[in-house]
Amino acid sequence: MKKMTKIALLTASMFLGSSVTQMALAAEKPVKIAILMYGMKAEFVQLMEKSAKEHPAVKSGDAVITVYDGRYDALVQNNQAETAIQTQTDAIIINPMDFEANIDVVTMANEANIPVIVTNARLNTDKMTAEVVSDxxxxxxxxxxxxxxxxxxxxxxxxxxxxxxxxxxxxxxxxxxxxxxxxxxxxxxxxxxxxxxxxxxxxxxxxxxxxxxxxxxxxxxxxxxxxxxxxxxxxxxxxxxxxxxxxxxxxxxxxxxxxxxxxxxxxxxxQDANGQMQGSIDIALKAVLGENYEPQSEIWKQYAEQLQWNEGKDKTYSIPWTVVTSENADQLLKSRN
Missing domain, CATH: 3.40.50.2300 (Response regulator)
Incomplete structure (x- = not known):
């Protein structure tokens, strides 16, 4: 009986050790984020892509992004979501082309247990993980x-x-x-x-x-x-x-x-492309990595009085608008260099 107990304990210990090792390895893997943009021709969307690449987690390698060009076609975006899911992305960020048609992306992501964050434009659903938008x-x-x-x-x-x-x-x-x-x-x-x-x-x-x-x-x-x-x-x-x-x-x-x-x-x-995209990446990372994740983008400090992190649990994060004036124009342009 004692011999069997020892064997059982040894087996359990080996299994537990293996699980811990696997969990550690999983934690060391970068988080894969698919970013579905409705189209890449306009400067604003290009600014969003640039901001995604400059997110601290992306620059450090803790997150890896794949940016998809939806070519201004809702069906193309839906197909790209299928591809992202099949290639086992950890999270999806979508800048949707169509208020109704791209709801399919949220449906597919939910069925695959993949968090989906809607950014910039909106979808006519509340089934996404969160949305990071402006009013x-x-x-x-x-x-x-x-x-x-x-x-x-x-x-x-x-x-x-x-x-x-x-x-x-x-x-x-x-x-x-x-x-x-x-x-x-x-x-x-x-x-x-x-x-x-x-x-x-x-x-x-x-x-x-x-x-x-x-x-x-x-x-x-x-x-x-x-x-x-x-x-x-x-x-x-x-x-x-x-x-x-x-x-x-x-x-x-x-x-x-x-x-x-x-x-x-x-x-x-x-409309703050940097705020919308970097905020979306922080929310995506929180959804994947869990309670211990703290936001890495500076936008939470930038908009501290208007935008609260709230542990990454809010359904909607609204990035403030800024009126461009002759007084702030040069600074805004300088920030893009």
């Missing part, structure tokens, strides 16, 4: 308010919208409408509104057509991102008109928009 209704309101204040709440505007069906287009549109409504009935007329798909190249001919169609009647341009605002500015200049005769605003704080703010050509509401 797009507020952003749309702030940019429209800036346009309308310069117009003294009277005149005609055109609206350049984001891709139809995306949360940015939906929610910034709500913010645009709220600001317009505050001017009072019949004060602001929307001459045109159409998507330019976040693209400077698509906004340029669209604005050219509107300038021809509504000669001398457009007072303001509400562009739901900076790239489209910059396309509108190019069209105005190409038409031989003075940009400063128009009231123009966009969202994101991309580099060319910051320069345009310095020139007095537009207003830009900066």
């Amino acid at each position: 797009d209704v507020l952003g749309g309101y702030m940019e429209a308010k800036a346009v309308l204040e310069k117009m003294n709440c009277e005149g005609n505007v055109v609206i350049l919208e984001g891709p139809k069906g995306g949360s940015g287009e939906i929610q910034r549109g709500e913010g645009n409408e709220k600001a317009i409504a505050e001017c009072g009935p019949d004060k602001i007329k929307i001459l045109e509104r159409k998507t330019a798909n976040w693209s400077r190249a698509e906004a340029l001919p669209l604005m050219e057509n509107w300038l021809q169609k509504h000669q001398g009647k457009i007072d303001g341009v509400i562009a739901q991102n900076d790239e489209m605002a910059l396309g509108a500015i190019e069209a105005i200049k190409a038409a031989g008109l003075n940009v400063k005769d128009f009231s123009i605003a966009g969202v994101d704080g991309v580099s060319d928009a910051i320069r345009a703010v310095k020139e007095g050509e537009m207003v830009s509401i900066l």
